Amino acid sequence: MRVNFERSTKINVNTKKERTLQLMLNVIGILMFMGILIRWWTVPFAVSKDLRIYYNQDFQMPLNECKEFLAFALCTAGIYFALVNVYFLGKTGRKLVYTILVLLAAFTFSMMLTLLL
Incomplete structure (x- = not known):
C-alpha cells in the first residue's frame, strides 16, 4: 500500500503561507x-525657515473636524480589516472581496x- 504524503504537505505549506500573509x-x-x-x-506642528519646530494654532483642527477625521479613520480601518480577513476565508471570500473592491471603485x-460637475 502506497501513501501519498506529497499532497498533504502542499496543503500545510499553502495554509502556513496564507496565515503568514494574513498576519x-x-x-x-x-x-x-x-x-x-x-x-x-502632529498636524499643528510646523517647521520654520531656520528648521525649528513650532506649534501653529492655525493648523489645529476644530472639534467638529476632529470627530469627522476620527470617524473616517475608524470606518476605513474597519473596512480594511474586514476585507483582509474575509479574503482568507476561502474561494467565496475572495470573490466577495473582489466584488466589494469593484463596487468601491x-x-x-x-x-x-459628481463632485466635478
Missing part, C-alpha cells in the same frame, strides 16, 4: 492606521464625477 497584512494595517491617527496630534469614480 503581515494585519500588522501593516495596524501600523498604517496608527500613523493616520497620529496625524491628528465604481462608487469612488461616480463620486468624483
Whole structure:
C-alpha cells in the first residue's frame, strides 16, 4: 500500500503561507492606521525657515473636524480589516472581496464625477 504524503504537505505549506500573509497584512494595517491617527496630534506642528519646530494654532483642527477625521479613520480601518480577513476565508471570500473592491471603485469614480460637475 502506497501513501501519498506529497499532497498533504502542499496543503500545510499553502495554509502556513496564507496565515503568514494574513498576519503581515494585519500588522501593516495596524501600523498604517496608527500613523493616520497620529496625524491628528502632529498636524499643528510646523517647521520654520531656520528648521525649528513650532506649534501653529492655525493648523489645529476644530472639534467638529476632529470627530469627522476620527470617524473616517475608524470606518476605513474597519473596512480594511474586514476585507483582509474575509479574503482568507476561502474561494467565496475572495470573490466577495473582489466584488466589494469593484463596487468601491465604481462608487469612488461616480463620486468624483459628481463632485466635478
